[in-house]
Amino acid sequence: MAAAGLAWLALAAAGACLLLCARAARARRRARPRHVCVLVLGDVGRSPRMQYHALSLAQRGVRVTLLGFQGSKPHDAVLRCRRIRMTPLAEVKGPPAGPRLLRYAVKAALQALQLLRALLKMDPAAYVFLQNPPGLPSMAVTWAVCRLRGVRLAVDWHNYGYSILALTLGPRHPVVWLATWYEKLCGRLSDLNFCVTDAMREDLAKSCGIRAVTVYDRPASFFRETPLDVQHELFVKLGLTLAPFRARGEPPDPTGRRSAFTERDARGGRVRRLEGRPALLVSSTSWTEDEDFSILLKALERFDRSSREGASLPSLVCVITGRGPLKDHYSRIIGQLSLKNVQICTPWLEAEDYPLLLGSADLGVCLHTSSSGLDLPMKVVDMFGCCLPVCAVHFRCLHELVKHEENGLIFQDAEELATQLETLFSGYPGPAGRLHRFRTNLRSSRQLRWDESWERTVLPLLDEL
Structure with missing residues (x-):
């Protein structure tokens, strides 16, 4: 009997302790800011x-x-x-001089x-x-x-x-x-x-x-396709005008009613897309070692050469956005290129303008390879939020995001990227072809938002x- 009493007493004590612990936990949760x-x-x-x-x-x-x-x-x-x-x-910033290890410490x-x-x-x-x-x-x-x-x-x-x-x-x-x-x-x-x-x-x-x-x-909710009138305002704001393509017979437009892609009628009415407009390609970067932009520049050189040799390709505007340590290096290389039908510009965009640019573009290019091979480029996520098809360089886990021949294409080197650009923009801006199919697939898929x-x-x- 004594043993049974002790057992019941122990159980009662344990129950009381549990009750007190539970009350204390609830109190901590209520007090948690x-x-x-x-x-x-x-x-x-x-x-x-x-x-x-x-x-x-x-x-x-x-x-x-x-x-x-x-x-x-x-x-x-x-x-x-x-x-x-x-x-x-x-x-x-740390000390400006001294051994690297000491400065880092x-x-x-x-x-x-x-x-x-x-x-x-x-x-x-x-x-x-x-x-x-x-x-x-x-x-x-x-x-x-x-x-x-x-x-x-x-x-x-x-x-x-x-x-x-x-x-x-x-x-x-x-x-x-x-x-x-x-x-x-x-x-x-x-x-x-x-x-x-x-x-x-x-x-x-x-x-x-x-x-x-x-x-x-x-993608956040503000990454979506950009209405045509907003596209026009963005193009004029960024200076993406007809000036680089005057050789095709287009005069400059000092009134701001025209961009390289759109125009507003003389009375300030509806915006329409220009016939024979250039295609708009967008890439974004932090200009770091894990993105080799020489791949894109070589591909654009071949695209420009094919365009001048009579291939059915549009003029191309390539906008590369971002800041980073290698931007000056690549800007010097871009300045030395002799391109006729391709224009490359590297503006820094305000946070609100970046989604508008993606939502206005025809194709995105991603050169992110990941130092570990285990992360995914958020820039592609944002592009997909805008229903923008992507060409992305291959790395280990890219398949978790980019589905080859479904929402874009995966390439290995500059030659393969150049071939993809020529194929996707052949016959542009007609509705036939893979570029249009990729965009349709992105529009029809229910993309989960952040x-x-x-x-x-x-x-x-x-x-x-």
């Missing part, structure tokens, strides 16, 4: 996925601190949102101190959403602050930082080895992990022991918001 920090140790304006995270959280009543470098202008939807507070971080240490100060000053939060890369020093600093303040850390894996370092330092460099060890260790310390492809999810599990959820990049995808994949994991 509806506030999330979205952190980018980089240019926030050039981090659309993290902007989308912030917007999705804000649209569900969560207060968001968007923490990162000020550079490019974020999208208007982010700037207008009252629940999103932009908090700038200053980019640390000093820069990382200074950036760590600045980030530590910003996170400790921030209002209490339920989560920190951290973009990786760059993860050095942000992963370690953010994890330490999260543990100190009782905040959950969610790492959004866009790629591997060590694979990007290996492009310039080489895969056997000690810094690359250290970055690999650091990234895998810190990744295992996080509470949640998101990644951009199934291939990356499998690699994280296999090589790092990290369980991640695939959250594919999806917010709908986020609600299905991310929101159910945020049990304390």
Whole structure:
């Protein structure tokens, strides 16, 4: 009897403990602030996925601190949102001279101190959403602050930082080895992990022991086909006028009623497409080592040569958007090309103009190859949101996004890309051919948008918001 009494007493005590724990957990959840920090140790304006995270959280009543470098202008939807507070971080340059390893270490240490100060000053939060890369020093600093303040850390894996370092330092460099060890260790310390492809999810599990959820990049709602009158305003604004093609007999138009592609009637009425207009090809880039733009330039040289030799091809305007370290290098090469029927321009677009350009184009080209082979180019996601067919250079997991002969074409080198351009633009702008079929396929497919995808994949994991 005594033993039975003790057993019942133990069960009662255990039940009471469970009840108290449950009440304490509910109290903590009630006390948990509806506030999330979205952190980018980089240019926030050039981090659309993290902007989308912030917007999705804000649209569900969560207060968001968007923490990162000020550079490019974020999208208007982010700037207008009252629940999103932009908090700038200053980019640390590090010492201008000295051994590379020492300069890198000093820069990382200074950036760590600045980030530590910003996170400790921030209002209490339920989560920190951290973009990786760059993860050095942000992963370690953010994890330490999260543990100190009782905040959950969610790492959004866009790629591997060590694979990007290996492009310039080489895969056997000690810094690359250290970055690999650091990234895998810190990744295992996080509470949640998101990644951009199934291939990356499998690699994280296999090589790092990290369980991640695939959250594919999806186009935001403002990526869509652009109405003709808006196209005309954009072309005039960007200076895509008839001037480069005057040899075909078209006079310049000082009134702004004509672009290279469209015109508005003399009374300011309806806009119409010009007969014999050029085709518009668009590519976007960060001008980094993982995108070889010599492939596109060689393909355009062959296209121009074929056009001058009598092939049934239109004049072509190629717009390459973006900023980055190799832009000056490629701009010099472009300036040395002798092209007659191809015009190449490299403007920097405002965030609001970029979707309009994609929605006005005839074809997109992607030269992103991925330093790890495990991420996907968001630029293609945005192009597909605008029903814009794509020619994309092949790499390991591209098949998760680009379906060859369905929504675009995959190429291996400049010769293959040149052949694809000539085939797709043969007989342009007629409705026959693969270019039209790819666009029709994109229009008829129900493309999942970012917010709908986020609600299905991310929101159910945020049990304390």
